Amino acid sequence: MTMKKIISRATICGFALLAASGCAKLDEKLYGSKSLDDPNATAGAADLNGVYSQLYGQTDQANTYALQEHPTDEMMGPTRGTDWGDFGTWRKLHTHTWTPTHNQVTDTWDQLNIGVFRASQVINAASDNNIKAQASFLRAYFTFQLVDLYGQAPFRDPSAPPSSIPSVKTRPEATAFMIADLEFAETNLPATSANIGVANKAAAQALLAKVYLNKAVYTAATVGGPFTFAKADMDKVIEYANKVTAAGYTLEPAGKYFQDFAWDNSEQSHGNIFGFYNTTTSAPASAKNRWRMGLHYNQTPDGWNGFTTLADFYNSFEESDERRGVDYPGLTDIVGLRAGFAKGQQYGPGHKALTQRSGKPLDFTEKVDLNFSTEAQGIRVFKYFPQPNANGTVNDDNSSNDYVILRYADVVLEKAEAIMRGGTDPLGQTALSLVNSVRTPRGATAFSTIDDAKMLAERGRELYWEGWRRNDLIRFGKFNDPVDQRPLATDKTRTLYPIPQRAVDTNPNLKQNPGY
Incomplete structure (x- = not known):
């Protein structure tokens, strides 16, 4: 299994994107009929859809989600033979050994900055305060992730000439900026x-x-x-x-x-x-990655047999705690999958005991090795799960689970x-x-x-x-502590990711973070 990527045409744009915030032609039409680069254009609801669509990348198992989860005490992505090697991208996240050229560090930077720029286009061109407020909320969310992950927030005014170099807000400045956006949003939403x-x-x-x-x-x-x-x-x-x-x-x-x-x-x-918001007929931000990334190939639905939790994290739950895992009506009784953590022998439709591809029992174990794991090692997590059909089949391409960011x-x-x-x-x-x-x-x-x-x-x-x-561990001063497969404490500078090297090389206003 190799990492899936969301590819935007904006990622192939030139100097200004590399410099930090988006190139001159960055979604110049968005979803409206008139380019928002036109000073006479007015942003409407269709243009706002372009900002929301950039947010959908948050459901990917890579990038923002991976940077927030894999370096912590609750997730790892073990390599299983030739599966999930991906040039060490997952291992480096868990072991805190990423560099300024790490693919997900770079891709996440691009995705978040594109989101900020799209939202800024709508804010600048909108006359309706509700549209402006929604765009302000979305810009604040993208800025929040930039501030949290990278500690700096480039900003390119959509009305600036294409040759302009984005300014850069410091962490405190960017924090004040997103608070102002959110206060406007609260008033007008x-x-x-x-x-x-x-x-x-x-x-x-x-x-x-x-x-x-x-x-x-x-x-x-x-x-x-x-x-x-x-x-x-x-x-x-x-x-x-x-x-x-x-x-x-x-x-x-x-x-x-x-x-x-x-x-x-x-x-x-x-x-x-x-x-x-997802429905069975339209799921633009499907949650299916959240179950597929852990499901074994022989489970229903079949999956990618990837990520696991850590045994110490699993064992922090009392056995009586529902959040640890339950039989879920309409799921477990049809395809055998339980909601929550999956440990031990796994079952399929008809409560049939499942096997690995080798024929051995499909028994998820606490033991897992980041570098050399078998296909059954590691406790899996199914917090989201699809709705099976009555006949035991699952079509999860249009699963109706809403994907939750704020709860x-x-x-x-x-x-x-x-x-x-x-x-x-x-x-x-x-x-x-x-x-x-x-x-x-x-x-x-x-x-x-x-x-x-x-x-x-x-x-x-x-x-x-x-x-x-990751956000919680940093606030409590525990992010750098040793965990399974990372036996030594890491330096506090790892609480920030590096600014991607290509961005530093092309924008003199960016300064590399300490430790890189």
Whole structure:
């Protein structure tokens, strides 16, 4: 299995893209009828679709998602014979040995900067404040990922001449920039939207809470800390979290954790705030990568037999915790697949015990080797899963699972963390009560006390494989700790990725990050 890539024609553009933000002809028509390079053009809803479509790359198993998950304590991509070697791209992420020429470091930079530029085009040309607000929210999201991953944010004004070199915002400057975008978005977005794929006020509020929670990381004097969490910032996290709660989002009831990710989550979820809307007839941002990347070739549906979790992470769950894995009605009884973590003997339709290609039992083991694994080694994760047909077949090309980026349980835990870090909740809730409000419905034992270690671990158990783990580990000062297959601590400079070498070479405003 080789890595799949989303290829945009923009990636073959010339100097300005290499310089950082997009070339002169970068989607000059977007999806409208008149080029947004034309100063007389007005951006409409069709142009906004071009910005949303750039966001769909977040569902790929590579790039942004891989950079946020593979270097952590909850994911690795082992090489299995000739499968998943890919010139070491996955191994280098897990072992923190990437360089400024790493393919995913470069591709992610391109994708995020294209997103910023597309959104800026719409913001500059839109007259409708709702369209402008949606584009502002999307630009803030792309900027958030740039700030989080790379610590710098190039910016090219769409009205500037093609020969202009993009300016570069420092990490604190870019943080202030995305806060301003999100404040505008919150003011001008509607309170509700037609579906999860259209930004509303709660989406802006949820992202604002995340920005303020991480502001200490983004404004620290030294890469990797130490971090000073200002009470004013923690109070902002709480303020925005309370607004999301007031909008009516709730946690899933007991026994319903996986309905946030199932094929009918559009109708069943109480807590999904923003993501990508998919149907059985149109799935532009299908979640199928999330199950295919771990499924063995002989499972239903068949998969790519790739990524695994780490045994220590799996063992951090109590056996009673629903999030560890359950038989899911309409899934397990038809094709044998369970929701959550998959460990031990695997089964197919009719509860038939499955085998490997060699004929040996398909028994997923805790033991896994990053460099030399067999096809059955490693615990797999199926947080998203397809809807089987009654006859046991699965057509997952148009799976209707909405793909989730912002979720209410994340907001609740962010509020708890902000209170733990010195923030004041006008509603009088405590960090302990909020964490237990997430744990208890899942069948996990309630905590009697809360501290940094428990808070970080609970965020992992609730949000595993959703693309936030690296961000959390850095904020808690644990990103560089040894984990399975990475026995030694790494330097704090690894909390930022390098600026791609070709971007540094072509934009004198960019400065390479420390340690590279």
